[in-house]
Amino acid sequence: MIGGHLMRRRAERAVAYIVLAALAIVGLAPFVYLAILSTMSHIEILTQVPPQLEFRWATIVANYHEVLISRGLLRFVANSALVVGVSTLIALAIGTPAAYAFSRLPFRGKDNIGNTILSMRFMPPIAVAIPIFLMMKEIHLRDTYMGLILPYCAFSLPLIVWIMIGFFDEVPREIDDAAQVDGCTYFGLLWRVMLPIVRPGMVTSALFGAIFVWNEFLVALYVIDSGRMQTISLGAATLISAEHPIDWTISATVGVVTVIPMLLFSLLVQRYIVRGLTAGAVK
Amino acid sequence: MNIASVAARRSVVIGGLNHRGVAVLLLLGPCLLYLAAFAIYPLIYSLKLSLTDLQAAEAHGRWIGLRNYGDLLRDPFFWNATRNSAIMVTASVTIQVVLGVAMALFFNLHLRGSALVRGILVLPMLISPTIVGVMWRSLLNPDWGLVTWVIQQLGFDQPAWLTSVSTTMFILVLIDSWQWTPFVFIIVYARIQALPHEVVEAAQIDGASRYDVFRHVTLPLLMPAIAFAAVFRAVDAFRSFDLIFGLTYGSPGRGTVTLAFFAFQNGFHFQNYGYAAAVSYMMLIILMIGMTVLLRYFGLRARHAQ
Numbered sequence: 001m002i003g004g005h006l007m008r009r010r011a012e013r014a015v016a017y018i019v020l021a022a023l024a025i026v027g028l029a030p031f032v033y034l035a036i037l038s039t040m041s042h043i044e045i046l047t048q049v050p051p052q053l054e055f056r057w058a059t060i061v062a063n064y065h066e067v068l069i070s071r072g073l074l075r076f077v078a079n080s081a082l083v084v085g086v087s088t089l090i091a092l093a094i095g096t097p098a099a100y101a102f103s104r105l106p107f108r109g110k111d112n113i114g115n116t117i118l119s120m121r122f123m124p125p126i127a128v129a130i131p132i133f134l135m136m137k138e139i140h141l142r143d144t145y146m147g148l149i150l151p152y153c154a155f156s157l158p159l160i161v162w163i164m165i166g167f168f169d170e171v172p173r174e175i176d177d178a179a180q181v182d183g184c185t186y187f188g189l190l191w192r193v194m195l196p197i198v199r200p201g202m203v204t205s206a207l208f209g210a211i212f213v214w215n216e217f218l219v220a221l222y223v224i225d226s227g228r229m230q231t232i233s234l235g236a237a238t239l240i241s242a243e244h245p246i247d248w249t250i251s252a253t254v255g256v257v258t259v260i261p262m263l264l265f266s267l268l269v270q271r272y273i274v275r276g277l278t279a280g281a282v283k
Numbered sequence: 284m285n286i287a288s289v290a291a292r293r294s295v296v297i298g299g300l301n302h303r304g305v306a307v308l309l310l311l312g313p314c315l316l317y318l319a320a321f322a323i324y325p326l327i328y329s330l331k332l333s334l335t336d337l338q339a340a341e342a343h344g345r346w347i348g349l350r351n352y353g354d355l356l357r358d359p360f361f362w363n364a365t366r367n368s369a370i371m372v373t374a375s376v377t378i379q380v381v382l383g384v385a386m387a388l389f390f391n392l393h394l395r396g397s398a399l400v401r402g403i404l405v406l407p408m409l410i411s412p413t414i415v416g417v418m419w420r421s422l423l424n425p426d427w428g429l430v431t432w433v434i435q436q437l438g439f440d441q442p443a444w445l446t447s448v449s450t451t452m453f454i455l456v457l458i459d460s461w462q463w464t465p466f467v468f469i470i471v472y473a474r475i476q477a478l479p480h481e482v483v484e485a486a487q488i489d490g491a492s493r494y495d496v497f498r499h500v501t502l503p504l505l506m507p508a509i510a511f512a513a514v515f516r517a518v519d520a521f522r523s524f525d526l527i528f529g530l531t532y533g534s535p536g537r538g539t540v541t542l543a544f545f546a547f548q549n550g551f552h553f554q555n556y557g558y559a560a561a562v563s564y565m566m567l568i569i570l571m572i573g574m575t576v577l578l579r580y581f582g583l584r585a586r587h588a589q
Contacts, residue, residue, distance in 0.1 A: 013394075020394055023386070026461070027403040030418045033429050037421060049427045098314035107307045113315070120322050122570065124522035126546045127563035130556050131328035132321075154321035157314060186306040215411035218524065221551065237413050237528060248421060255414045262409045273405055277466060278473045280511070 031259070037252035038063055045248050067253040075228060076235035077261065083145055083231060084213045087152035088206050095157050096202065099164030100190050104176065114165075120158040125218045133222035143225040151219050156209030163208065163279040167201025168194065204272040204279070207265075214262060232258050326567075332560035339554035351561035361562070363537055364545035365569075367452065368521060371541055374456040375463070375520040380513050382460065383467025384505070388497070390468070391475050401472075404465040412462065416529020419458045420445070448538035451531055455539055459526060463519070467512040474508035475501075514577050521570065542566050 036051050039060045044051075068074040101107070102114055132151045133142075141147035171194065179189045195202075217233035224230055230238070236258045240251050266273060333351055337344025355361045386404075390397050407415065422430045423444045431441055445451050478501070486496045524543040527533060533540040533548065540548065542562065550559030 016389070016392060016394055019389065020397060020400055024400045024403050027400070027407065027465075029429075030415075030422060030461075031406065033422060034418050046427055049432050050429055094313045094317055097310040101307050101310040105303060105307050105310070107304075107311075113311075117314075117318065119574070120318065122518045122522075122574070123322070123326075124524075124543055124546075124563065124566055124570070126522070126524055126543050126550070127329055127567055128322070128325040130550050130559060130563075131325035131332065134332075134556075135325065135328065151321055151325075154318060157318060157322075161314065186303075186310070190310075211409055215413075215525070217411075217413065218547070233411050233413065236411070237525075240413065240417050240529060241532065248424075251417050252421065255417055258414050259410045263406060266406070266409050270402065273409075274469055274473065277405075277408070277469050 034252050034255050034259075037248060038256045040249065042247065042249045045252075063249055063253045064257075067250060067257060071235075071239065071250070071254075072227065072230075073232065073235055073254065073257050076230050076232040077257070079145070079229060080214055080232040081261075083148045083152060084210050086145070087149045087213055088156060088209045090149070091153045091156040091160050091209055092202060092206055094153070095160035095205070096164055096195070096198075097190060099161045100168055100194060102161070102165050103168030105186070117158050117161055120154075121162055125155070125216065129218050129222050132219055136223050142223055143229050145229075147223045148220060148231065151223075152213045152216065155216065156212055159208050159212065160205040163205035163276055164198065164201050166279050167198045167204075171197050200272060200275070203269055204276040207269050207272055208276045210265070211262060232261075329560045329563060332557055333564050335557045337556040339556065344557055347557070351558050352565075354558070355561055355565060360537060360540070360545065361565075364540050364542045364562075367537075367539060368541040368543070370452060371456060371459070371523070372517050372520045374453075375459050376513055376517050378456065378460045379464045379467050379516055380509060382464045383512065384471050384509060386464065386468040387471035387475055387505075388501075390472055401469075404468065407462040408466060411529075412523065412525035413529035415458065415462050416526050416531075419454075419461075420530055423454070445531060446535055448535055451535055451538050455527065455530060458530065459520060459523065462526075463516060467509075467516060470512040471505055471508050474505055478504055510577075514574070517573070517577065518570065521573070522566070542569075 033051075036053065037045055039055050040048070040051060041059050041062075044059075098117075102110065128151075136142050136147040136150075141150070175193060175197070176189060179193050184193065215233050217231065217237045220231050220234040221237070224234060236254045239254050240246065332344070334346060334348060335344030336347050336351075390401060422428050425431055425441060425444070425446075431444075435441060443450060444454050482504070483496060483500055486500045491499070521541075522543050523541070524547055527539055527541060527544045528547075531539045533544050543566065546559050546562040546566065549555045549562060
């Protein structure tokens, strides 16, 4: 009887591990498949089903040279890095003090203002893409980095405020009280006491702002006109949608080039990802 | 008492604003001004556009009042898009909540290696839905896609993934779920980790079955987290545009044209800015009604308003 019980437990465990392995495969396989396609020639993709995994250096070099150099994706990556970096820094600089005020200071209309900012997290980009395009045209910022940085800050700001409020809320009030008795002003308190404590929050919120901006291409589609100013997501989206019939070698390689920086970046800051995803969900 | 008097002296009124008022203004001001200029103003601009017949070629649109909205309500394509959006949101949220909660419970078994798998499952959320669309378009390619090949090896007929209207919508929802079920999972899982062990253990000692413990103890405690995840997923599925861009571009026919994609088509391909703005305002109205209903239904409030 005890033996039967043990057998059943063993069987349950085996099934559980099979499920776990299946989840890992389902999560990872599409990435791996894309990476494999990017090492094959167009003919090989069409004829080798499933892929034979005979990696030929010449084909790989040819594919990536075509995408990175001939089609200019390397430049697009640099454009994106600049736009993502600057817009995230600005949003962080504006958003962190605001989140601090929401967490610590009482003021009139706090709930309404707070809810309005948080609800901007839900705004469909399509609802503002055209007006932003027309605005940027009016102030002559079409086809410039600034023309992307300005609206992108507005997209990541609500995210950053949302995440940062949570991190500030976790800092015990006693720290504020102690600092204020020592004669710290609000700014001294924020700069010298709070910022070092909430640094993980700043990394987390910057990460999520950066991911959003890196992947955004609808606003870029309107604002950017010339080939050389494209961001990586815009470049990838146009390459993928413009060609009929689609060149799968190019598409797969473009996909890999677009995805890899985000995956590497997220490996570096892995422990912050879950914090950012669950921001506001768990008290 | 001493501290209180120090605090009172600090908040001396300076030109109508006390110390704290100035601090709030300086801390919050830049953020509010920025959002007013680059989020609120574009929304008002969009409302204004929706009342004109602006086309890209013209410099100025004519004021036509509510005509765009009237046209919309008579436009069968608008209703088609609304229907597609409704299907997309309902199906995605249902599938992702059910699977996400199941996964959270499963990972709560703490099998060896589950931390690694959790790390893998986070990855899809980080990448552009456009690329996700292309990825799956290659996996499902009817001639050489890997999934097609596997299905044929298993002895099934090759399904018409992306060419028949009914299956395409289904595939779209499944792929959205591939990318975003982990979102529900991570949030619910975080909540499970934070649950007090004593409650579940007490119920088990009382002789409750596993199902009863889940149904009457765990699930009610998880509800706030599930509701939170469901609201986020509903909104994101509703405004989702990039996945359709990468996967189907609205095809077959208008089978996967959602409201977001319909607004995009009008604004980008037909350059019918006024009409596109009206579509996006209809989206905002639906969003607002939907959010109000959902938030009231789940009794959720924004975090800081607790």
